[in-house]
Amino acid sequence: MNWIDLFEEIYWSLSANKVRSFLTILGIVIGIGSVIAMVAIGQGAKDNIQASIQSVGSNLIIITPGAQRGVGSQISSGRGSAQTLTQADADAIKSSVAFIQSIAPELSRRYQVTSRGKNTNTQIIGTVPEYPDVRKVEVTDGSFITSKHLSSNDKVAVIGPQARDDLFGIDAMAVGQSIRINNIEFKIIGVTKAKGGSGFSNPDSNIFIPITTAQRYLAGDTYVSTISVEAQDQESMAAVQQDITNLLLQRHKISNPQAPDFSVLNQADIVASASSITNTFTILLASIAGISLLVGGIGIMNMMLTTVTERTREIGLRKAIGADRKDISSQFLLEAITLTFSGGVFGIILGWILSLVVAKFAGINTQISLSSVLLAFGVSALIGVIFGYYPASRAAKLNPIDALRYE
Amino acid sequence: MIEIKNITKTYNTGEMDFQALKGVSFTIKEGEFVAIMGPSGSGKSTLMNIVGALDTPSSGQYLLDGKDVSSLSESELAKIRKEKIGFVFQSFNLLKRTTVIRNVALPLLYTGMPKDQRLVRAKEALASSGFEEDHYYHLSNQLSGGQMQRVAIARALVNNPSLILADEPTGNLDTKTGEKVLETFTRLNDKGHTIVLITHEYDVAMHANRIITIRDGLIEKDENIKH
Incomplete structure (x- = not known):
């Protein structure tokens, strides 16, 4: 058949x-x-x-302060987390670790922000011009913070679209207007592109200011709350992560690598x-x-x-x-x-x-x-x-x- | 053409052996129309199964067209049935919800013949069995009993067998229809087909040219009939 x-x-x-x-x-x-x-x-x-996860940035390594350790250490009262990372750490990483595409230290804290009778409580991120590259932030109106703003401690701000809506009304023209952060007046020079997301960590309600300005006028010291590092490619991430860990252990004079006072998170680990x-x-x-x-x-x-x-x-x-x-x-x-x-x-x-x-x-x-x-x-x-x-x-x-x- | 030599068949029914055939011998020549007659329990069904290559004898020899069929394997028997034997059953055994033409062509399916050729052969066979041409594509379950048996006869003819074996072909038909079916067998025999008819009715057996009567596993009578 x-x-x-x-x-x-x-x-x-x-x-x-x-x-x-x-x-x-x-x-x-x-x-x-x-x-x-x-x-x-x-x-x-x-x-x-x-x-x-990738939208936060690619090949991203994030360094955050870890637990306070040892006797006599200070309890952080100002920034809500341990003060173990400094501007100097960021500079050292930038100068001595290989395969780094760019590095963006930031100093973040929530402050009350006001503008002509409206006000909101949101995340103020003091950072550097490299931040948009590292964390995939785009500016739609105006421009981002420049190194000139940084060196002269200018009181300028780039605000997220949600923050703009909260402070000036939906889709209002914000560039050129001014806001008061912690009662200090800042001039708006740019608005970032909407990324989406919601809840407490809505990236669209962030306000960016120069890190030097944040350190000088808002925090009063040179600690940083996060250092974001973009590795050159996927392959070099492990090496970069290891080098940063070694460097920071050495700089912070920690002999036991099991008990660092910081943590280095690899984006690939989070994805995995x-x-x-x-x-x-x-x-x-x-x-x-x-x-x-x-x-x-x-x-x-x-x-x-x-x-x-x-x-x-x-x-x-x-x-x-x-x-x-x-x-x-x-x-x-x-x-x-x-x-x-x-x-x-x-x-x-x-x-x-x-x-x-x-x-x-x-x-x-x-x-x-x-x-x-x-x-x-x-x-x-x-x-x-x-x-x-x-x-x-x-x-x-x-x-x-x-x-x-x-x- | 058919040579049965001293055939016995013993069934093992657990506790005791039952001998259905106790040494039967006869010869059927090509072109004969033979009725095998006997009451139920006489062993005629067993004999039919052996003649039809559905079963093998316990001892003795069965030569079909000179080939010894008595000791073949299951698949060799299937091949013999496919090539040399056409069956007509009491209960027709047509495929349900299937057209007449497909029912008739069914045996050719297992021969590997191409489809168009199968249909041509099926139509020829239906014509020989006297089935109405305008019913070829009717479904089998829409037919009358007489029509169904004609389809079954056509199916038995389609592979051009050496032997047509009909097991009580009129058993499920009324006398008048049965008579017509038997006339069909007579007509086919006139054309040269060898036919073996198994029945328990004398009237039916009388249509054949020769009657072999079986009783208690032995041949009781073997007589020629003059018409």
Whole structure:
């Protein structure tokens, strides 16, 4: 029996029982569909998280002050965190660590900001002209802080779009106006581009001022709260991170590298840990979907066994007119595979629709990967083989004499 | 053409052995129309299974066209059935919800013949069995009993077998329809087909040219009929 004849036979016998074939397929459709959708949603969530981490800057290493240590250390009262990083640390990193693209120390604290009767409480970031490169901040109106502002301790500010909306009204012209930070007047020279985000750390409500101005007029000392370093490329990040750690340990005279008074965070580590969380969830969701796929497979086996019983006389007849075991078993096995495989096709379509719906209503940018589609095809065909094999071999082993007499 | 030599068949039913055939011998020549007759339990069904290459004898020899069929394997028997034997069953055994033409062409499916040729052969066979041409594409379950048996006869003819084996072909038909089906067998025999008819009814057996009567696993009578 050639393939075309075989498929024609299968088409006839499956379409003779349309409703049952459809219901049997449904289990596989739902199983494959939910696996596809779950993986797509998981992948989308992972990409979302990665993108939002990457939007802070690329190849980024962030140095923050760590826990106060030892006897007699001061408790920070002003900046809300330990004062262990200084402007001098930043300068030392800049001059002695290789593979650094740019470095941006910052001094951040929340202050009350006022303008003509409106006021807001927001993050004031004292920083340097390199900051926009390192942290992926763009200026839409005016310009960012320059080194000239830095050297002359100018009282100028670049404000985020949210801060501008709060202080001057939505989309108001802010450049050229002035605001008062901690009762000191600053002139606005630029507005940054909206980045999105919300809550306490909304980057759109930040206000940037020269770090020297912040140190002199607002803080009164030369500590910094964060140093952001951009490595030249992905490969040099580990080396840069190690060099910075060694340099700071040496500068801070700490002999035990296990107890530094600062921490150096590699962006890749953050991405990796976030990815591992989303991966875990994806695996969890996909396994639950996989169970429904298994149940669907058992449904196929159940239907095939029923079919073999129902069609005992037909099998007997086919054998009597010359079909051998191979003809019978290949027909029934291929029937099962056809069912699961077409279930797989419809399942992929269903999963695709589901992930589009999720993308539209949950805002997750879902992605269907080719590998998950291929896997779904493979798995559905495999389920057909596994759950079709037993019924097919039962059909093939039927004795034609008994099968023809079967009532 | 068919040579049965001292065939026995013993069934093992657990506690005791049951001997359904106790040494049967006969020869059927090409072009004969033979009825094998006997009451139920006589061993005629067992004999039919062996003649139809559905089963093998416990001892003895069965030569079909000079080939020894008595000790073949399951798949070799399937090949013999495919090439040399056409079956007509009491309960027709047509595929449900399937067109007449597909039912008739079914045996050719396993021979590897191309589809267009299969359909040509199926139409020829349907014409020989006297089936109405405008019903070729009707579904099998829309047919009357007589029509169904004609389709079954066409199916038995389609692979041009050495032997047509009919097991109680009129058992599910009324007398008048049964009569017509038997006339079809007579007509096919006139054209040279070898036919073996298994029945328990004397009236049916009388359509054949020769009646072999089986009783208790042995041949009781082997007589020629003059029409």
